[in-house]
Amino acid sequence: xxxxxxxxxxxxxxxxxxxxxxxxxxxxxxxxxxxxxxxxxxxxxxxxxxxxxxxxxxxxxxxxxxxxxxxxxxxxxxxxxxxxxxxxxxxxxxxxxxxxxxxxxxxxxxxxxxxxxxxxxxxxxxxxxxxxxxxxxxxxxxxxxxxxxxxxxxxxxxxxxxxxxxxxxxxxxxxxxxxxxx
Amino acid sequence: xxxxxxxxxxxxxxxxxxxxxxxxxxxxxxxxxxxxxxxxxxxxxxxxxxxxxxxxxxxxxxxxxxxxxxxxxxxxxxxxxxxxxxxxxxxxxxxxxxxxxxxxxxxxxxxxxxxxxxxxxxxxxxxxxxxx
Numbered sequence: 001x002x003x004x005x006x007x008x009x010x011x012x013x014x015x016x017x018x019x020x021x022x023x024x025x026x027x028x029x030x031x032x033x034x035x036x037x038x039x040x041x042x043x044x045x046x047x048x049x050x051x052x053x054x055x056x057x058x059x060x061x062x063x064x065x066x067x068x069x070x071x072x073x074x075x076x077x078x079x080x081x082x083x084x085x086x087x088x089x090x091x092x093x094x095x096x097x098x099x100x101x102x103x104x105x106x107x108x109x110x111x112x113x114x115x116x117x118x119x120x121x122x123x124x125x126x127x128x129x130x131x132x133x134x135x136x137x138x139x140x141x142x143x144x145x146x147x148x149x150x151x152x153x154x155x156x157x158x159x160x161x162x163x164x165x166x167x168x169x170x171x172x173x174x175x176x177x178x179x180x181x182x
Numbered sequence: 183x184x185x186x187x188x189x190x191x192x193x194x195x196x197x198x199x200x201x202x203x204x205x206x207x208x209x210x211x212x213x214x215x216x217x218x219x220x221x222x223x224x225x226x227x228x229x230x231x232x233x234x235x236x237x238x239x240x241x242x243x244x245x246x247x248x249x250x251x252x253x254x255x256x257x258x259x260x261x262x263x264x265x266x267x268x269x270x271x272x273x274x275x276x277x278x279x280x281x282x283x284x285x286x287x288x289x290x291x292x293x294x295x296x297x298x299x300x301x302x303x304x305x306x307x308x309x310x311x312x313x314x
Binding site: 027028030031034045046049050052053056057060125128129132133144145148151152 | 193194195216218250252253254256257260287288291294298301302
């Protein structure tokens with residue numbers, strides 16, 4: 001972890017947290033986190049499943065798109081490095097992901113977030129179908145996960161970019177999942 | 183033509199159970215799909231379907247019973263539906279059933295997603311509720 005990431009992480013973790021992780025998003029981490037989220041987070045199975053679905057999409061964003069990569073144990077691949085936090089409040093859970101990204105990619109993600117947050121549910125479904133038709137890996141063509149997050153959470157995705165240097169930004173996504181949402 | 187059977191499991195990732203039977207023409211995909219490498223998992227399944235539909239003079243029934251799949255898996259599911267739609271339009275007898283737990287906490291969202299698959303690919307998918 002570089003010093004900028006460490007500083008940002010320290011700030012994000014300064015207040016109350018339920019679960020947090022910083023490091024490489026490899027299979028084992030995803031698995032351990034997913035099991036915790038899916039089974040134990042609350043006594044409401046619907047809420048747990050929602051949080052699990054959103055966690056998977058945010059975590060995969062980090063694993064695939066973080067510009068801060070670490071090589072896997074078997075030396076065959078790279079995993080993205082990032083942070084993940086789940087905070088519980090009286091009325092909601094808040095899921096936050098953060099990772100280093102190339103400035104251009106962070107801007108694309110931010111623009112996509114702005115667009116997604118203005119769409120109605122029907123428009124989101126249309127947009128998801130449109131994105132799914134695009135070939136994998138096309139620049140700006142991904143992020144179906146972000147659309148799915150908004151559909152699942154029934155709430156918008158908050159996004160923040162912290163400029164780190166001339167080439168990198170720290171990209172943060174945050175989404176609130178209300179406990180009484182039907 | 184050989185059958186495909188993959189036992190589903192929850193390990194580091196979630197692997198769905200695959201049961202493609204060339205003798206009966208019944209294909210099943212069930213469980214949960216959240217994979218390390220989605221393309222590597224689904225590409226052989228799609229190749230098997232292409233081969234079956236090219237060489238076997240049998241009806242094909244495809245039963246989906248997926249409790250959970252991530253967006254990456256959904257792209258591959260759309261690829262399967264697109265292939266089946268193309269072959270159906272060319273005269274192949276293909277029936278696709280999507281089983282969903284009507285008591286599940288997210289049954290409504292699941293139905294919505296299957297409707298989106300139909301809109302996206304033009305393939306008719308029978309929504310079959312079950313209770314568990």
